[in-house]
Amino acid sequence: MKYNQLGRTGLKVSELCLGSMTWGTQNSEAEGHDQIDYALDHGINFIDTAEMYPTTPLSSETQGDTESIIGSWFAKTGRRSDVILATKVSGSGYRRVRDGIPISPDTINIAIESSLERLQTDYIDLYQLHWPNRGSYHFRQSWSFDATGQDTNETLEHMHEVLEALDILVKAGKVRHVGLSNESAWGTAQFLKIAEANNLPRMASIQNEYSLLCRIFDLDLAELSHHEDVGLLAFSPLACGMLTGKYRSNTVPDGSRASINEGLGGRFKPNAMAAVDAYAGVAEKHGLDFTQMALAFCLTRPFMASVIFGATSMVQLENSIQTTELNLSDEVLADLAGVYRDFPVPY
Secondary structure (H helix, E strand, O other): OOEEEOOOOOOEEEOEEEEOOOEOOOEOHHHHHHHHHHHHHOOOOEEEOOOOOOOOOOOOOOOOHHHHHHHHHHHHHOOHHHOEEEEEEOOOOOOOOHHHOOOOHHHHHHHHHHHHHHHOOOOEEEEEEOOOOOOOOOOOHHHOOOHHHOOHHHHHHHHHHHHHHHHHHHHOOOEEEEEEEOOOHHHHHHHHHHHHHHOOOOEEEEEEEOEOOEOHHHOHHHHHHHHHOOEEEEEOOOOOOHHHOOOHHHOOOOOOHHHHOHHHOOOOOHHHHHHHHHHHHHHHHHOOOHHHHHHHHHHOOOOEEEEEEOOOOHHHHHHHHHHHHOOOOHHHHHHHHHHHHHOOOOO
C-alpha cells in the first residue's frame, strides 16, 4: 500500500480509501465492522462517509446509519487514532437531510454535532462540503448545467461565511482539515483565494467522480490540482459496478446496486455499456482482472490523492485491495487510451 500527501495538510492517506455508503442497507453493522478490520489489516488508513449515507437505497429512515456503524466500531475497538476519517455535510443536493436546506454556518454547526455523536468521536480529520449551494454539473447535471444564473457576489460571500464557520470548528478541535466535493475548478479556486486572503482553512482535497467512464477531472481540475496541491479523492472509480463487468449483456444481478437504484444515476446507458465492453476487452487481452484494472488506472493518475472504493462482500473487498499489487504496462495504458478516444464521454 502506498500513501499520498493529502493536499498541504501533512497527512498521508492510503492510495485506496474504504468507502462506506452500503453500510446500513446492503451491508449490516457486523459486515461493516469486518470490512474495516480487513482494510486496516491490509494497509488502508482512510475511511470516507457522509451524514446522508447509506445510499442504496436512500431513505430518511436510514440516513446517518453508516456513520453510526463506524462509530460503534470505534467504541468497540478503541482504534480511532488508526483511522483518517472523512465525512461530509449535506445541503440542497439532498432533500432528506434538514429538508434540503442549503449549506450555511448554521447547518454546518448542526451537522457536525450530529456526525460527531453518531461517529462516537470528538474530531473529524477531513470535513467536506458535499455539494456547492449554487449548483453543480456533476451526477449527469452537465446535460443541462447553466452557470449564468449564479450571483457572483452572493456566492463569494457564502464561501467566506462557510470558511469562517469551518475555521471556528478547526480552532475548537472538532475538525482537522476541510475539503470539497462535487465542485468545479472555478469554485475550488475561489475557496482557495478567500482562504489565503483571510487566513482561513485551506481546502485540502476535492471528492469528485472519476473512472475510466468519467474523466472530466482530467482537464481544468487536473490543472488546478497540479498548481494548488488539491488532490482528488475519486468516488465511483468502478462506475457503480459497471467496470466490474457484472452488468454486461444487460444483466442485473439480484441485490446489486442497479437492482436497487434503477439506471445507476443516469450511468446505465447503451453508449456507456459499449464503452464497458471495450474496456473489458482490454482486460481480457492482457489477462487482467477487470475490476483491478479499472482501479489501477485511477491509481496511475498524477492528481490522485486516494481512490474511494466500496464493497458489499468480503470477496469484492479482498479483490479490490489486491489492486495495489498491480502495475499497468505501457501496452495496457495505450490500449486504454485508445478506448478513451473512442468513448470520451460515454454518459
